[in-house]
Amino acid sequence: VQNYTIIAKGLGIDDKNIVISRQTHKNNVLKVGRANIGTGIYKEYDYSDVDGLVTNEKNVALVTHSADCCILAFYDPKRQVIAASHAGWRGTVAEIAKETLIKMKKEYGCSVEDILVAIAPSIGPCCYEVDTPVYNEFAKLEYLDLPQIFKDKGNGKYMLNLWLANKQILMQHGVSEKNI
Numbered sequence: 001v002q003n004y005t006i007i008a009k010g011l012g013i014d015d016k017n018i019v020i021s022r023q024t025h026k027n028n029v030l031k032v033g034r035a036n037i038g039t040g041i042y043k044e045y046d047y048s049d050v051d052g053l054v055t056n057e058k059n060v061a062l063v064t065h066s067a068d069c070c071i072l073a074f075y076d077p078k079r080q081v082i083a084a085s086h087a088g089w090r091g092t093v094a095e096i097a098k099e100t101l102i103k104m105k106k107e108y109g110c111s112v113e114d115i116l117v118a119i120a121p122s123i124g125p126c127c128y129e130v131d132t133p134v135y136n137e138f139a140k141l142e143y144l145d146l147p148q149i150f151k152d153k154g155n156g157k158y159m160l161n162l163w164l165a166n167k168q169i170l171m172q173h174g175v176s177e178k179n180i
Helices: 002-011 089-093 096-108 132-139 162-172
Strands: 018-020 029-031 052-055 061-063 070-076 081-087 116-119 129-131 150-154 157-160
Touching: 002 061, 029 096, 052 061, 052 096, 061 081, 070 096, 070 162, 081 089, 081 096, 089 096, 089 132, 089 162, 096 162, 116 162, 129 132, 132 157
Parallel strands: 018 061, 029 052
Antiparallel strands: 052 081, 070 081, 070 116, 129 157, 150 157
């Protein structure tokens, strides 16, 4: 709680307005609002399996956690909607980026052409080694440019560019490159 208080103060927000995702490396996105503030910090979760949060309510701070995984931050300036999604390799393959866009459109009438997306720092392509089963999961998304996303090291090992994978997924689902 003390760490959240310090972070919130530094950001100029009230730590009581934080809503924390309950991440399980899936693609579920939850609409939250004032009724959810404090969840995960001051009150118990009433949801699970949530790797993405979306809201249009003011003074609701969305929090996702990451070590190596990407965090995707979404903003629709026209509809005043924000979202934050946790995109590790499993969430990326499950297209949490697409699911977040769908939730923004369904719940708030957002247009994908208006949405801005930031791909936060995470483990980079220099350091993220994966194996053939992970590569094969990404290969199921036939529109991905696998030679760009994966650097083959041989012996069933690859270096994964999670940033580029998420960027390609966002662009496949209508986000323009200039908005990423």
